[in-house]
Amino acid sequence: MQTTHRPFDADTYHVRCATVSDAAELARLRVQLDAETEHFDRFPGEAVLDEEAFRTILTGSSTVxxxxxxxxxxxxxxxxxRCTGFSLRRFxxxxxxxxxxxxxxxGQGIGNQLLTQTIDWVKTSEIKKIQLSVIETNHGAIRLYQRHGFQEEGRLRHDRLLQDGCYYDTVLMGLQLI
Known part of the structure; x- marks a missing residue:
């Protein structure tokens, strides 16, 4: 089923930077998202980030x-x-x-809004490339990334095992900002 894309409704949805006070709600949301779709790397219950893990991430103590x-x-x-840099100088x-x-x-334009704001932020930083991976069956996300200039840079064949017992490709995508 294809989701119809609507313009982002700023009166209904509010986009902002996460704060430490969002840690518990982010932990809850991540668990919910893992249970709703197989688009993520994790099976439900795997690699859970709890409130304390999000609190640590949100304290901003990282050098990247x-x-x-x-x-x-x-x-x-x-x-x-989430957009995260690398600590190694080569990357x-x-x-x-x-x-x-x-x-x-x-289908509410939320992904588009998040990606637009992230790209705008990245352009003010030292970051020159954004990369991501997406399962081949997530057509909506792939179209979104392509609309923003991301290009497929490779595929990891039969990389993900889903609950249907089949293996699917992971699509590697990148956006060059140089």
């Missing part, structure tokens, strides 16, 4: 660029994105990006 954006609706987080020019939106809110 790291930005988490959240989307609120009626006081509840419904989506987030300090790039960052990894990931996004998650509650299934009930797909």
């Amino acid at each position: 660029p790291d930005r988490i954006l959240v989307v609120e609706r009626s006081g509840q987080l419904v989506a987030y994105s 300090a020019h790039k960052a990894e990006f990931g996004i998650g939106v509650q299934k009930d809110h797909w």
Whole structure:
């Protein structure tokens, strides 16, 4: 089923930088997202980031660029994105990006808004490339990334095992900002 894309409604959804006070809600949201779709690397219950883990991430003690954006609706987080740089000097020019939106809110322009704001932020930093990986079946995300200039840079064949017992490719994508 293809999701219809609507323009982002800034009166309904509020995008902002995550704060330490969002840690518990981010932990809850991540668990929910893992259970709603198989687009993520994890099976539900694997590699859980609890409130304390998010609190540590959000304290900003890292020496690499790291930005988490959240989307609120009626006081509840419904989506987030994270863009994280690398600590090794050979890779300090790039960052990894990931996004998650509650299934009930797909098609509302949330992913587009998160990606737009992330790219705008990256352009003010030393980062020259954003990279990400996406499962081949996540057509909506792939189209979103392509609309923003991301290109497929490779594939990891039969990389992910889903609950249907089949293996799927991981698509590697990148956006050059130089």
